[in-house]
Amino acid sequence: MPVTTIAGREVTVDDEGFLTDPSQWDDDLGAALAAAIGIDLTPEHWKVLHFLREDFAAQGETATTRRVQTVGGFPTKDQFALFPKKPAKKMAYIAGLPKPRGCV
């Protein structure tokens, strides 16, 4: 498993760079991951990210954009505005979670 250094911290990642150990994540690391892919986090971003973290802790799976909408209450349009073009992957990356497994 590759180890990489983000914001001065060593984290384990998969071949693409997604964190493989969600317990290595905290808000500071989330902010650094977001900056690394060119996203400035606002309070709106944080609400989505914290939902993803809590949902993952409860379900053991990363929420899809559908679930972020229906369970989290964040409309699809807002997800695309906050995490442009590839919301599912970008949300997962910043939240330190694996890419969602589900199709929808």
Added chain:
Amino acid sequence: MTAPLIPQFDDDESSDRKLAIICSKGNLDMAYPGLVLANAALGEGVETHLFFTFWGFDMIATKRMNNLKFSPAGNTAVHMPIGDLRIPQAMAPMPGMQPMATKMLKKQIADLGVPEVPDFLDQIVAAGGHLWACRMSADMNKFTEADLRDDVEGIINAGDFIELTAGAQLLFI
């Protein structure tokens, strides 16, 4: 020190990838492949256009879209949800089979957290997808824009659609 490993989302350069999906079926089961793929493409930042034609028109017709049906008739791959039992083709057209099969399929889809067709189209439009209706199908059904979802961008002919999707990858369903 080596550079940190960061995923390449490849969305900096303006991608010219485009996907066109022709939805020509109005059976409940055949409505889904196009919607799932459109949703996936949009989630990857791909410009996506759906063209509804022939029986696929029922997916965007407001009086019909909530009531798509599924029948095991003519489909030998339909199994019972438990076990691995096939539904015999002689039984498939029997009264009651279609409502039962429709109900079962809807439940299986809902259990996966996948929305019903109208709701799914809402999501696709919210994600930036484009919906187009076929002129010939509208004329056959004697439908106007008033009979279709408000977010259908237009009733266009086949030539318009081909022009609109120049360079796109195309799926016919």
